[in-house]
Amino acid sequence: xxxxxxxxxxxxxxxxxxxxxxxxxxxxxxxxxxxxxxxxxxxxxxxxxxxxxxxxxxxxxxxxxxxxxxxxxxxxxxxxxxxxxxxxxxxxxxxxxxxxxxxxxxxxxxxxxx
Amino acid sequence: xxxxxxxxxxxxxxxxxxxxxxxxxxxxxxxxxxxxxxxxxxxxxxxxxxxxxxxxxxxxxxxxxxxxxxxxxxxxxxxxxxxxxxxxxxxxxxxxxxxxxxxxxxxxxxx
Numbered sequence: 001x002x003x004x005x006x007x008x009x010x011x012x013x014x015x016x017x018x019x020x021x022x023x024x025x026x027x028x029x030x031x032x033x034x035x036x037x038x039x040x041x042x043x044x045x046x047x048x049x050x051x052x053x054x055x056x057x058x059x060x061x062x063x064x065x066x067x068x069x070x071x072x073x074x075x076x077x078x079x080x081x082x083x084x085x086x087x088x089x090x091x092x093x094x095x096x097x098x099x100x101x102x103x104x105x106x107x108x109x110x111x112x113x114x
Numbered sequence: 115x116x117x118x119x120x121x122x123x124x125x126x127x128x129x130x131x132x133x134x135x136x137x138x139x140x141x142x143x144x145x146x147x148x149x150x151x152x153x154x155x156x157x158x159x160x161x162x163x164x165x166x167x168x169x170x171x172x173x174x175x176x177x178x179x180x181x182x183x184x185x186x187x188x189x190x191x192x193x194x195x196x197x198x199x200x201x202x203x204x205x206x207x208x209x210x211x212x213x214x215x216x217x218x219x220x221x222x223x224x225x
Binding site: 004031040041042043044045048056091093100101102103105106107108110 | 118155157158203207211
């Protein structure tokens with residue numbers, strides 16, 4: 001069974017440019033999470049989806065970040081415009097309704113903003 | 115606001131040594147605690163999950179303990195191997211299925 005898939009794996013952009021990250025969760029997992037992990041830090045939750053509904057987006061910087069999960073499967077996280085401080089690893093995770101405590105993480109997208 | 119602290123930030127040991135990683139959290143009202151492993155360039159892998167009503171969990175050479183009242187957890191690794199080299203992250207589940215992570219301990223096991 002395929003794990004959580006993320007693309008791209010690496011992205012280098014100049015500040016003020018837009019960038020988008022894509023996540024495909026494990027088949028059948030209704031809960032999807034986006035985390036940001038700064039260098040030397042633990043992951044921090046940005047947004048959590050239950051199916052297509054964003055149930056916790058309190059930590060998402062809404063002035064420049066947006067996310068969507070159309071049809072409750074794949075998800076896209078967008079930053080527009082990117083700032084230098086957005087350089088980080090963006091992790092996607094998913095879990096099933098019957099086992100919310102077990103999150104399966106993707107490999108992440110490493111973003112560098114120049 | 116829940117805060118999770120991990121000590122030490124980095125640890126280097128010779129192969130075969132037993133070791134302990136420490137984790138502390140400020141709010142004892144947790145549902146459970148998890149230990150994760152993160153290899154460079156990869157996502158997180160869950161190692162052990164301890165429910166708030168439990169005191170320890172074991173998996174192979176790994177043993178995790180939880181003292182909820184004092185806000186502490188330890189991860190014990192027996193007979194360490196070079197393949198154990200990774201960053202180990204402690205995370206606590208609070209309300210609304212929110213995971214709060216520590217900064218991690220970077221473990222290096224030297225052959």
